[in-house]
Amino acid sequence: MKTSAQQSWEPGESDLQRARQHLYGFLAAALLNRPDPQMLEGLLSEPAMAALQTAFPGHPAAARLVRLAAAYRQGDQAAEEFLLDYEALFRVPGDAYTHPYESAYLGAGERDQPIGRPSLNAGRLRMVVAAYQSQGLSPSEDFDEPPDHIGVQLDFMSCLCGMAVEALDAEDTHRVLELLAAQESFLRQHLLAWGGDCLTKVERSAATELYSCLAGLGKSFLAQELEDHRH
Secondary structure: OOOHHHOOOOOOHHHHHHHHHHHHHHHHHHHHOOOOHHHHHHHOOHHHHHHHHHHOOOOHHHHHHHHHHHHHHOOOOOHHHHHHHHHHHHOOOOOOOOOOEOHHHHOOOOOOOOOOOOOOOHHHHHHHHHHHHHOOOOOOOOOOOOOOEHHHHHHHHHHHHHHHHHHHHOOOHHHHHHHHHHHHHHHHHHHHHHHHHHHHHHHHHOOOHHHHHHHHHHHHHHHHHHHHOOO
8 A cells, every 4th residue: 555645545455445345244244133034145145155255265164154055045054043053142141152242352241251241341332432433333223232242343344444445436535544544443442352252252152154154254354454454
């Protein structure tokens, strides 16, 4: 990427931001939404799997997920198993529950409450919400989870990348710099500081290949993001 003093960008910057937008969005949708037939139809579609193979060439979890998706589209895999796994991982306190909130990893709570939802750290929540609001965003009104949910943070990064694409296409250098700085700040202060640990728990606790593969891919993506943002 060229410096701000040059006020221009490498030709591939818009494509990079768009690719990151789609990957963040894919992972957000997978971790935020109950796996009903409509959601799974899009998540496990042939175009989605082709894009995943392009994004993760040779990744074992991507290959496994492609095979699972084909089996699901052929009717050889029941959606009910995915739903039970999703509920156990993200909704119902129990042995498989993963505490999908930043507060459980960067704030007090999880160590004192190994089963059940952690005590939410108000300071952490305010920081996360302030980051969303700085870009005029907030979780939808019908979303019933705390705003530091990993899926919401992934979705926020998808939005930031999408806005960067628009700014790049408009050649709005000031806005591009602002959005890249917002991405850097949010990743360092929030998502990269705990997301990998959370996805490791999902991968280990998942009862289905769907969520173990999604978590494995998410871990790889965040690890690459960490490497790319290391100075």
